[in-house]
Amino acid sequence: MKRELPLMIVLIFGTFMAFQYFVPHRISSDLYQEFNNWTIIIGIFAMVVGIGSLISLHYNRIKFKKPGWGYSTVTIVCLIGMMSIGLIGGTENDLFLKLYRHGLAPVTSTMFSLLAFFIASAAYRAFRARTILATLLLLAAVVVMLGRVPIGEILTGWLPRPLQFSEISNFLLYVPNTAAKRAIFIGVGLGVAAMSLKIILGIERTWLGGEGRK
Amino acid sequence: MTTGQLILNGIAAFLTLCIFSFLYKDNPFYKFAERLVAGVATGYWTILLYHTNFTDKVIEPIFINGQYHYIIPAVLGIMMWTRFSRKWSWISRYPIAFYIGIGSGVSITVYLYTYLFKQLQATISTPLTLDLAGLNVLIIVIAVLSALIYFFFSSAHKGIFNVASRFGIYVIMIGFGAGFGLTVMGRVALLVQRIIFLRDYIVALFGG
Numbered sequence: 001m002k003r004e005l006p007l008m009i010v011l012i013f014g015t016f017m018a019f020q021y022f023v024p025h026r027i028s029s030d031l032y033q034e035f036n037n038w039t040i041i042i043g044i045f046a047m048v049v050g051i052g053s054l055i056s057l058h059y060n061r062i063k064f065k066k067p068g069w070g071y072s073t074v075t076i077v078c079l080i081g082m083m084s085i086g087l088i089g090g091t092e093n094d095l096f097l098k099l100y101r102h103g104l105a106p107v108t109s110t111m112f113s114l115l116a117f118f119i120a121s122a123a124y125r126a127f128r129a130r131t132i133l134a135t136l137l138l139l140a141a142v143v144v145m146l147g148r149v150p151i152g153e154i155l156t157g158w159l160p161r162p163l164q165f166s167e168i169s170n171f172l173l174y175v176p177n178t179a180a181k182r183a184i185f186i187g188v189g190l191g192v193a194a195m196s197l198k199i200i201l202g203i204e205r206t207w208l209g210g211e212g213r214k
Numbered sequence: 215m216t217t218g219q220l221i222l223n224g225i226a227a228f229l230t231l232c233i234f235s236f237l238y239k240d241n242p243f244y245k246f247a248e249r250l251v252a253g254v255a256t257g258y259w260t261i262l263l264y265h266t267n268f269t270d271k272v273i274e275p276i277f278i279n280g281q282y283h284y285i286i287p288a289v290l291g292i293m294m295w296t297r298f299s300r301k302w303s304w305i306s307r308y309p310i311a312f313y314i315g316i317g318s319g320v321s322i323t324v325y326l327y328t329y330l331f332k333q334l335q336a337t338i339s340t341p342l343t344l345d346l347a348g349l350n351v352l353i354i355v356i357a358v359l360s361a362l363i364y365f366f367f368s369s370a371h372k373g374i375f376n377v378a379s380r381f382g383i384y385v386i387m388i389g390f391g392a393g394f395g396l397t398v399m400g401r402v403a404l405l406v407q408r409i410i411f412l413r414d415y416i417v418a419l420f421g422g
Contacts, residue, residue, distance in 0.1 A: 002304045009311035010318065013312060013315030036320075037287070038286070038287035039312070039316050041267075041271050041288060042290050044272065045292055047263060048295060049297050049298070051256060054252075071248075071249040075249045078252075078253025079252075079253035079257045081257070086260075086262075087261065087264070096261070099254060102226040103225065103250065103251070104251060104254045106227075106229055106230050109408060110229070110230045113401055113408050114237065116401035119394075120398070123394070133384070133387045136384060136391060137388070137391040137394065141394045141398070144391070149399075169392075172389075175350050176353075176385050176388040177392040179361060179385050180385055180388070180389025181389060182337055183358050185333045186334065188325070189325045189328070192329070193326050196318035196319070
């Protein structure tokens, strides 16, 4: 009951969803749409589990005065404040939008921009390996970076067009990058299909967690 | 810029500087901004999902349109909440099973179509011509095959197989390098945007 029934549910719905793709009938596509809606609804309710975990984690930190409990207060106050404003005023509420534009948006974009520094530092460490593969990686990265900025044009503008950084950069992005991506995508496609098949057939059971795997 | 805008942009500038302070080392300003954004982001997305998906797919169908069969996924969703109890958490396996079953079934066809067939089609269906574009197509075909051989472990990489595999890893590394360069430039663009924002704010504040 605790283990077999969930495995049976996966087998039935997994098989149905895999085969319905090949049935060109309205009932089949309607059921596909319907079950997709159901998963969205389950996902919405599952979100409560995530929020509950977040609140529980920070509440315990505050309750037991663990190190950094003051920051947990900031999280909880911001979470409850944002949710209250959104619930009362809706998503078009002026204050709700202002908090997004002047609180959330600048911080997230700054965090992403910080990655420029960390990527550069990681690249330096990776390129110190001094192998052919690391050199190829470095050269391709440098050419693409220079090909996207005016300094690249200044450095190679006097050369014939196919030798300019912008042209080599385009070549690297459209030929080797495309080829590498395609090979990886083909691998991903086969991998996901194989993993899904293992889940449907009950070979892969880690999703049951703990005692379910026995 | 009005006083109200100056205050709001001041908050944004303060938070931006708080995040940038991490470049020196982890500090209370960074931690404050990080935790603030965790709370605000969670609240924002929760409310957005509530007002769009929850209202559209649960409230309206069940309570307004009378589509009572939507009670089934709603009950399955509520069963997810048993995760909070150690004793009853096994009940959450049913909605998870439903979710995973649907997801796995859909993934097989969708991934095989988009990630396998479409990629193979794009690789082999482009006509080979006697010009630079044709040469690029030929390089792509050889490069994709070589990269696939690199990932093929059912046979030892010896002889011609080894040559193809070596060429494959070179292609992958050049591809990764190009992708890496593009990502760095994207991040640098964001950095420039934030610096311009700070400059504009300082100019507006001191009336430059």
